[in-house]
Amino acid sequence: MTMHAVPAGETGAPQLVMRSVGKTFGNDVVALRDVDLTIRQGDFLSLLGPSGCGKSTALRLIAGLSAPSAGTLDWRGPPMDRTDVGFVFQEPTLMPWATVFDNVWLPLRLRGVSRRDAQERVAAVLEQVHLTGFEEAVPRELSGGMKMRASIARAMVTRPRVLLMDEPFAALDEITRSRLNGDLLELWEAERFTVIFVTHSVFESVFLSSRVIVMAANPGRVFDEMAVDAPYPRDDAFRTSEDYAHLIRAASNMLRAAMGLAPLETANGVH
């Protein structure tokens, strides 16, 4: 299996081309340097790397929450506006005083959509994240996983073309996390928006994505990338497959190299 630096061919046309993008903060910290990255329509892209490698900074640049200090972000295809980007934070970041419905309605509400006009869309997106029946619950009545589902629903409610996720499941327990991974994939397969998924977890990145971008720190940069050419839908059978194990090993070693560590030894030789 070859999976080194091969861009995944089966996804769509280029959607975002980043050229020599850099970000330097006021205190001379170089968060990102010379990032060249082409993101294709329908990609499920993971940014994998150690703390301080600039994954979250990259995501904020793509979201337009901060501006690059060098290089260009070039959106291709139909003109992008704010509606086209959904953002899911590391914490659910729900408004604690508002019901699930009101939280999910918020992005539409800020665009002037009335409660009645939003009803149908909110109900649909809540169904997609399996939260039907919890419209009137307030966040404190929900479990961590359900809060995150509400957060995803809020990001999806405007039908974004790009969904940006900043370590969304990092704070969840393993069982909830794998369930949400599965549900996210289901959602992505149904809608085929582009996902840019920041994570610390090799397992998560390989399970979910079609492409893994490995980043290194000091300064934050793209170190290497790998196409995950396992077919979708992926389920628990994939998690236990030999292919998955190989991919995990490859991604782990790539990540180790990015951190300046030697590759993992194997009992039966290096694959």
Added chain:
Amino acid sequence: MASIEAGTAQGAAGAGGIDAEELARQRQRRFEKVGRWALPLIIMLTAIWLWDRICVWNEIPHFILPRPGVVLATLIDDAPLLFSSLWVTLKITFLSLALAVIGGVGLAVLFTQSKWVEMSFFPFAVVLQVTPIVAIFPLINIYVENQTAKLLLCAWIVAFFPILSNTTLGLNSVDRNLLDLFKLNGATRWQTLWHLRLPAAMPYFLGGLKIAGGLALIGAVVAEFVAGAAGQQSGLASRIIEAGYRLNAPRLFAALILISFTGIVIFLALTWLSNRILRRWHESALTGEH
């Protein structure tokens, strides 16, 4: 000691019963529930009884220290006078509290709309807050002619700052991610204020309001001490001073009890209000669970 017993009991009790530790905890909880209101009540009644006995045992004349029964009788006999004065004090208290809410929240909103305004004026607010503000009452007494305006200004000035500082803190303590989310969705300044900053500041504001409620009453009383109102328009503070001059200790005590009762009612009312508003999203914070 109980934990060792409970450990063995837990093993012995098996599936069906409740172990000794749980039983003890339940009993403890029941006692606490009753004790929470019974104990203060018992102490209060004992104190009043002791007060009465001390007056009797030492044959203290009632113009020095009246017996509780005499105070109660005065409260009833002088009710028309005392309650009309209470009404005056209450009007000043609530009007100044209302103005403090308007001024405090309004200024706090202004502060958060412009960093420059906040940077320029917040130190002022802090200086005024740490100055014992009652010390400037004599000045207000000189500058302001109108009696009601004078009292209002004094009460307002002490009630205003907790609301301003708490609300400012609240408006600024909004989750950064939520601010980003609003920005991503192209929210206007007004939308961010209305849908995000104000609701997020609510617990802080209500905390400030609780403090301000008590301070408004204190302000109203102290202002009257300084201003020295008399006649029809006089509030409870003037009644206290007047009763003091005349060595009318029973009436003094009666007025004092009314003021303290008013303070309790204001505090309870504001606590109730704040619990009601925050119940939905802050219950855990209120009851101390989790």
